[in-house]
Amino acid sequence: MNMKKSIIYIVMLIAGFGTVDALHAQSGLQMRLGYNPAMPIGTFKDFMGKNSFRGYQGEISYPLSANLRIGLGVSFNDFYEKHPRQLYDTKDGVVSAVVSNSIQSTPILIKANYEFTKAQAIRPYVGLGAGFNLINYNQYFGEFNDGKSAFKPAFAADAGVNIPFNKLTRSAGINLGANFNYQPFKYNELKNLNSWGVHAGVYFPLR
Amino acid sequence: MMMISGLFGLVMIASAGCQKDPLKNLTPAESRIYITNHDSTADFSGFATFSIADSAGIIEDNQGSGKELSSYDAAVIATVTKAMQDRGFQLVDRGDNPDLGITVSRIYNNYTGVVSYPDYWGGYGGFYDPFYWGYGGYDYYDPTYYGAGYYDVYQVTQGALEVDILNLKDAKETNTIKPLWSGMARGTGVFNEANVTNQVSAFFDQSPYLEATR
Numbered sequence: 001m002n003m004k005k006s007i008i009y010i011v012m013l014i015a016g017f018g019t020v021d022a023l024h025a026q027s028g029l030q031m032r033l034g035y036n037p038a039m040p041i042g043t044f045k046d047f048m049g050k051n052s053f054r055g056y057q058g059e060i061s062y063p064l065s066a067n068l069r070i071g072l073g074v075s076f077n078d079f080y081e082k083h084p085r086q087l088y089d090t091k092d093g094v095v096s097a098v099v100s101n102s103i104q105s106t107p108i109l110i111k112a113n114y115e116f117t118k119a120q121a122i123r124p125y126v127g128l129g130a131g132f133n134l135i136n137y138n139q140y141f142g143e144f145n146d147g148k149s150a151f152k153p154a155f156a157a158d159a160g161v162n163i164p165f166n167k168l169t170r171s172a173g174i175n176l177g178a179n180f181n182y183q184p185f186k187y188n189e190l191k192n193l194n195s196w197g198v199h200a201g202v203y204f205p206l207r
Numbered sequence: 208m209m210m211i212s213g214l215f216g217l218v219m220i221a222s223a224g225c226q227k228d229p230l231k232n233l234t235p236a237e238s239r240i241y242i243t244n245h246d247s248t249a250d251f252s253g254f255a256t257f258s259i260a261d262s263a264g265i266i267e268d269n270q271g272s273g274k275e276l277s278s279y280d281a282a283v284i285a286t287v288t289k290a291m292q293d294r295g296f297q298l299v300d301r302g303d304n305p306d307l308g309i310t311v312s313r314i315y316n317n318y319t320g321v322v323s324y325p326d327y328w329g330g331y332g333g334f335y336d337p338f339y340w341g342y343g344g345y346d347y348y349d350p351t352y353y354g355a356g357y358y359d360v361y362q363v364t365q366g367a368l369e370v371d372i373l374n375l376k377d378a379k380e381t382n383t384i385k386p387l388w389s390g391m392a393r394g395t396g397v398f399n400e401a402n403v404t405n406q407v408s409a410f411f412d413q414s415p416y417l418e419a420t421r
Contacts, residue, residue: 054225080227087238087413093244094413098237100229140229142240144392 030060030069032175034201036076043191048101054078057199059111060206066118071147073111073129073156077195081101088141097141104136105183105193107154118170125177127158133183135193149188155182160205173202222339239394239402241409245416249387252420254376256297258289258305264312266369275313279400283311285368293388295419306376307387312369313398368392368406372417388417 036055040048054077061071082100109129116124133154138147160177164170176199183193230238264281265272287309299305312333372388390410396402411417 054227056225078226080229080232082229082232082237090242090244093242096241096409098233100233102229104225104226138229138232143230143238144232144240144393145229178289 003098007204008152010059022110028063029206030061030071030171030203032061032073032201032203033057033207034174034175034197034199036075036077036179036201038079038181038195038197038198040079040193040195042194044194047190048079048081048103049118050079050081052079053078054080055197057201061111061113067115069113069115071111071113073107073109073131075109077105077108077197078191079105100138100140101123102138102140103193105181106134107156107181107183108132108134108155109156111158113158121163121167123162123164125158125160125162127156127179129158133185135183135185137187137190138186140186144190150185152183152188154184154186156180160199172202175199175201175203209393219347220401235395236402236405239392239406240389240411241406242393243389243410243414245388245414246385249374251387251417254306254374255294255419256299256303256305257291257307257309257372258260258299258301258303259284259291259309260311264310266312279398279403280311280313283368283370283401283404283407286403287311290407290411294417304375308373308375308384310371310373312371313366314369366393366398368397370407370410388414390414 005167032077034057036088038052038055039045041049057073057075057076059071059073061069077172080100080102082098085096085098086095088095088098088099107129109131111127113125113127116126131154133152135150135152136147137147137150139177140146156179158177158179160175162173162175179197181193181195181197183195185191185193221350261276261284262276262284264285265275291309296307299334301308368391370390374385374387390407392406392409396404
């Protein structure tokens, strides 16, 4: 499946949810979908010099109070970097190779978001998440790869703003924010997959 | 529950469609790797002459299946010969007590798994047995002598070109023919004759110690 088809499917699904939005304007259950590029930091940046511009997130949440929501969030980031051909030392020799590093990170987190105000057109919020991360790691020497999949704990902190579309319902709108992703993963020279991310998307009621 | 499934579905659709495939982003030249290993205790300046086998050994599924001399094999033999001469070694006939023996092999392992050099070595002696070099009754040295890490292990999906340099000079003293150096090329187009020069150059460029006293 290519990227264009994926985007078309996602737009169609959002359009479908939009219909639900109109019918259930005063809903409690809410979905958030967005684009979230990520930037490796710390030791992960030493390994992966390129940012992930292939990143998406989705979240379903339910209000516990007027300002506090809890929910389940799933996000995805694809990190990829190809190094020019160079020599790599082995124990008694040398390998000449074009090395490509490819990592897919899919954290599945229980999330809590606190919105500071419900009255303003722009509503700041902060959020925390904890859960597990499905990791797919591949390091290619030329076309020969060393792969590993893992399921590790993951944590995230999120801050941003919600901007409702409609003054009457205020149940759907735009979401903008930044997030810090704490993702332990020890393998070869990697110690973690920690990153900063920014995200932009929409939120809307489900029912 | 349906909502949660839908959420997972959305992210999975996005991830499946937008993941960069590293293999599709490689040219054939980029797909190839060149591995060289050597006995780190060897001093190549102590060797002056060499002889190179007149055909390539064919290794299939870690078993020897014969010798061949295709135009590709001939190109490899000629290119390795020139590279050795450029490094100061003198080509001599096999019967003139060369210090070094060089063999060229094409390896085909038709399974997805790992091949380690010792496995390959096990099929090696059947083609260029010690008699070939005039050392009948001698053994080839077990490469595991150098430790498990001496030869790296890679997943095999295609064939490999292997060039080995053997110590004939000290064979009488040790009663064995020890490997001193190996070069292996793997990846797309590795058996393409047009790539021979680049592959052999890579072997020698990353082995600067491989030089005779001039």
